[in-house]
Amino acid sequence: MRIAFRNGLLFVSLTIMYKGKTKSIDNVVIDTGAAYSIISPDVVDDLGLVYEKDDTVVTSYGIGGKQYAFVKQVKPGT
Template sequence: MRIDYRDGLLFTSIEITYRGKTKQISNVVIDTGASHSLLTQDCVDEIGIRISGEDEIVTSYGIGGREHSFVKKVDKVEVGEYCLNNCSLDFTSHIYEDINGLLGLDMLLNAGFIIDLKKLNMYLQI
């Protein structure tokens, strides 16, 4: 799958399904420095992903400081050819302008993605 390089970052799109509703999310940063994937709650509000009393609240620490998020189990996450069913994802109120989330090492390693920076492609090893 093609990845975009802009503003010094690598971007891709992912598709998530929650309670039978699917949404394509663009402007997701491929972040090998993030231990786990994280999406902004604003980009998934229309498919019903909102914080509720039973959600686990987690705190992440990084170069940008401390970030609080809630964890929700989703039906499916698709990144190119990779598909992960019934997985938990973190959602936060806001990351940065024009960034809808981070594709972190949890999914990158699980899938075994190979990132070809010369060709700006990310693919699964056959």
């Protein structure tokens, strides 16, 4: 894994696999103080990675306020 340090933040590229589809996402910030890693649904909807009624919803709090996200299990891409 290559980690880049820019503007005081840690960045990586992330490759995920979901239901047989693979996607790489660049410039993902590693938040060392976060309880969850959150990826915008807009970035992964082409993989079919969307909210479904049985998904768990989590709440995160930060400087911007309260944020809701759904939880999915994905596999690391190769």
